[in-house]
Amino acid sequence: MRLHLVRHARTEYNAAGRLQGWCDSPLADDGRPQLRATAAHLAGIELTAAWSSPSGRTTATAREILRHHDGLPLRTDDGLREYSFGELEARPEPELYGQVDPHTFFASVIDGTHPGLPGGEPAADYLARVTGTFARIVRTHPEGDVLVVSHGVTLVTYLAHLGHDGRAGLGNCSVTTVEITDNRTAVLDVGFVPPIPVPSMTA
Template structure:
């Protein structure tokens, strides 16, 4: 069964505005964030969704509810299903801290001073593993822990008996999660130097019967 996923990054929050890490912590949408959600709603108002998912964070739920309220093609509109599996990665001790200072703390012991520097020298997986090492409590998710949780989330979608081949699914997700998906499945086909914008849409096909490592085919990014 092949599903068409429309993944939206939630609207801008105050932590986004203040350049602070926001994984499992949560801050409200700004006025701009509500406009981001409306912009995504306009883009997707003509898509006939058979299912809708988001993380169980308020910022994702508010964005998803705004998108569904504007949708004109789904009849009936699917109920919004929330799951912690679709949360952003957990930053542990560094939740809510300044992003620049955090990535310096994670990368400096390895000769990398920024997030992009870590990615360029060691790959995106290292950003999670280095941060877990730098966390004095080691609560931040490792790359393996993160992907295990996310894969369980996609298993929830695959197990939805209301979905059929060719079905369209709304997924309101998070910036680093979308960027991680792109790095894992898109290769060099897209310019990943720019993070997905708040309210942007990334589309991909999800083969529910394939092993997860081969299940995702990207069709657009950061639209």
């Protein structure tokens, strides 16, 4: 089977540089062309299932993609939610990055060793829910092409669990493909951002 992992489209909090874990914000207008390009890129794949985090930004992204896949239902799972930033939710990113080195911080979240931010979730709990959820999706769909729309840290955490170094991060609306067979799991096409078509110029 193949997992087509998509990070949600750019949001207003992304544009404003605010921490966005369990909190939410609407999709940004300037991110919609990229979302349409990603949806068109995936239109030729015969998806057999579609999953998303229940956050508004992920379900809105998934529904745009599924416009090209008539009748395919969208299922949500809390295990696909983003890491919780606790009391820092929706706060400007410098409030966190002024306290911790972001590379060290996110590395400790991804490997499950960070104790958790005030009011947030311990990284060990986060790692367990992310890896457990993806394992359950794979067991549920042993064949076919499955769409999973989730969040930047969550997707990088899963890829790190598979042995991929995801320190470079994943762009909004990027597509990463994971191929799973009886013998191996291969991470393919990491973070591919489909090009936005350039409007044709007419005389």
